[in-house]
Amino acid sequence: MMKISIFTKSYVIKAYSFILLLSIIIASTPSQADAGFFNNIMANVIGSSAQAEDTSVNQSTGTDDFSNSQTMPVLSTSSIDPDNKNVKSDSDIGIVDGGLISSDDSDAVGTGLESISNGEMTTYVVQEGDTLSEIATQFDISTNTIKWENNITGNTLKVGQKLNILPVTGVKHIIKKGDNLDKIASKYDADVEDIMVYNDITKSIALKEGDVLYIPNGIIKPVVIVTPKNPTGKKVSSSSNVRVAQSGYYIRPASGPITSPYGPRRRGFHYGVDIGASRGTEVVAAATGTVIETVSYCVERRSSCGGRYGNYIMIEHSNGTITRYAHLSKVGVSVGQQVNQGDSIGATGNTGHSTGPHLHFQIENSNGSTMKPQF
DSSP states (O other): OOOGGGGSHHHHHHHHHHHHHHHHHHHHHHOOOOOHHHHHHHHHHHHHOOOOOOOOOTTTOOOOEEETOOOOOOEEESSSTTTTTTTTGGGGGGEEEEEEEEOOOOOOOOBOOTTTTSSOEEEEEEEEEEEEHHHHHHHSSSSHHHHHHHHHOOOOTTTEEEEEEEESEEEEOOOTOOOOHHEEEEEEEEHHHHHHHHHTTTEEEOTTTOOOEEEEEEOOOOOOOOOTTBTTTTOOOOTOOOBOOOOOTTTSOSSOOEEOOSETTTTTEEOOOEEEOOEEEEEEEEESEEEEEEEEOOTOOOOTTTTOOOEEEEEETTTTTTEEEEEEEOOOTTTTTTTTTTTEEEEEEEOOSSSSSEEEEEEOOOOOOOEEEOO
């Protein structure tokens, strides 16, 4: 019987060929330390179709995760905002005196800063063309305040004339022996609390002779002249100082919350109320009257325009008072025009010295002092 060599078997030949081929490949390839090498060899030799996926979907976040060399997921750039379009920086917003300064694209309501001062008297030298009313508007005080402090009886000014400018509408008082706050307030028809808050003092403090107090909304009372027709010497003066507006005479001129109330601050006084309202909110006449003054040329970011009030309207009423509507974006009336209570006269804005869209509403007595609105 003839013997058949093992090498003649077909399966033996195939196995021997495989081992020979593998030896040749190993001999011609640098040594590898990772298992990936053997995987590649097997894929080439036996035609494996297994492939590693480049990416996988993160089922918990719904984003594409990319694997790095440390097999840590890397967030896909498709889920990042490369232009930071959705990021809003707090640096776009600032605070001044407790009020919000709106950014260029913001319509956040604000307050007015027209009445802020350093609490000190200053000196102004009259220039060619100056008028008392223009100077008063520039420093946000009444014309009477300038007249009383500088002993001016008429309305004539001289170029080069030096004027003492008080930091607040009212009068300056030099403390004399025997003075107290009640006596001083009575003399100038002013409010004791306003004097204390403005001058940062308490009622219990001893007033020092020679010291200066500023009396917010104080007035120099007219001299009463006794005549045969008036033997008692009593006289009702048009310069009486009303501190609180007559209830019901004035309506609220715009909708919105009060963002800054009427009254004194330390070394400052807010002569009206600020009503926070988005830009363009309708403003109406608080009472029937005649338009006596308007400013309509101011634009935002010009804080000194309109004497810091920006665009404004002033209306004179039959009871002798004047109402002011300030920081407007639109003025819809003209000087001399008659308006009825509730008539549309303009729209709120952010002109003048202002931290954001709002209406500054102010009621003035005929002597220039102001009163607290009641609505």
